[in-house]
Amino acid sequence: MSDLEKFFSDCTQIVDARLDKLVPTNETAPARLYDAVRWSVFAGGKRFRPALVLAVGTAFGCQEEKLLNAAAAVEMIHTYSLIHDDLPAMDDDDLRRGRATCHVKFDEATAILAGDILHTLAFQAIVNDKNLPAETRVKLISELANAAARMVDGQQLDLDGEGKKIALEDLEKIHRNKTGAMISASARSGAIIAEASGAELKAVTSYASKLGLLFQITDDLLDVTQTTEILGKTAGKDKRAEKATYPALYGIEETRKLAEKVHAEAINELKTIEIPTVVLCEIADFILERKS
């Protein structure tokens, strides 16, 4: 196992333990709702966003304990968005992280409510975090709310664009909102909790912004180059939905070159800050090379 694999594996373990503490069990009525929530939260997600909170926060020397509720919160927002995006009225997907989506396993009403309660629980996780001063909790909630709002804007823009020819500029706007905002908020949350300086926060923001773009480019690539089995979600659906994607606009080879360019830019953004950036660079490598 490489150092980064070990980092991700450790992250998954501690973030899952925290999520298990923060998400009510099915012993808290109504059982069906929390069964559905836990079905989606503990579906073997990569925990990329929480790992980013932890990687940035600990790079600035912050204790792990202070980062965990924020890490769990970004994953809860991410999972709520996946549950709602998979609904029949939205992307209508049956498969997520290798198993039935929430509305398929349970039902549509329960899936809508499972997303809704996760959305609330995310804010609750931060606001009730006794490890952090009120001022920090306010900053984090503001950060999370801004990103969550942009994520919904992005999903609407994405739906509006289906079947239409979309310019690169509009495509990037969709991704900056839909995926990039929450990735940036994750990295920034780690820096905010660690009380990074303004200049440091700026560098982290630029790095995360490139990382978000890289994530989307590789996501588009995987959709056309991988199988459903490896992805754990339906492959090739962007093409069927006639979505604007980087491979559709540029072709696969040019998109790979673009990914490498953005990867280099992400790493470059870290050069202005004086903290150990090994893990942050490895995360960028990992996204460039990911297979699922």
Add this chain to the structure above:
Amino acid sequence: MSDLEKFFSDCTQIVDARLDKLVPTNETAPARLYDAVRWSVFAGGKRFRPALVLAVGTAFGCQEEKLLNAAAAVEMIHTYSLIHDDLPAMDDDDLRRGRATCHVKFDEATAILAGDILHTLAFQAIVNDKNLPAETRVKLISELANAAARMVDGQQLDLDGEGKKIALEDLEKIHRNKTGAMISASARSGAIIAEASGAELKAVTSYASKLGLLFQITDDLLDVTQTTEILGKTAGKDKRAEKATYPALYGIEETRKLAEKVHAEAINELKTIEIPTVVLCEIADFILERKS
């Protein structure tokens, strides 16, 4: 116009003005999303919950300006829940506040996203409220998140109970969660912003808890005694859905007596605090006598 009618009319005006400031317009892309949000937010709702924030807060001598974002936030959470509850997979309702529901006027995907963004905007309204210290914002967000989570629990319990015989105890549990929690949070938010004492907050909580119960009892009564035209939403739907209601359990006359008893209890809870309670008593009267 009675004093209370004037109070409600004034509340609606200032709360609507604040909502108009806090909810992006359709000039902020994506237009369809914010058209949908505004369709539901400005649908002529009674603004009962925000009025309660203002009534309690001003009774404790708090400036109106400090209460307005919290007042707008409770209405946003309420409206998000209505949009999602009306969806085909949930209560499947075409009519709300006298006009087409969000998913009928727009589409299901947009309605899901409109509810989602309102949910986020509510937390954003409080966290970004520069009129309040960070400590107060944290208390308010905690209050709102707890209530919003209980509201979703209550909706799930309500769906789980459709077509089943439900005991009074379970019925009250559904309502305490689904309706009561947000009504209590509204009243408590007013008291929290006004820096009410522990004893005062306790009295307000007891009053609001009775008020919530009264609200539900009269809601059940209106569903069986009023027309769709007067209600502005589909009448008689509880019976068709075989929902457990007070009239179904007790009959109409006994339910009216129960409403009067709960009304008296609500008023009684206010006797322990030394603030002007005229408006709060009138609000209880208003709920007892409401026709829609």
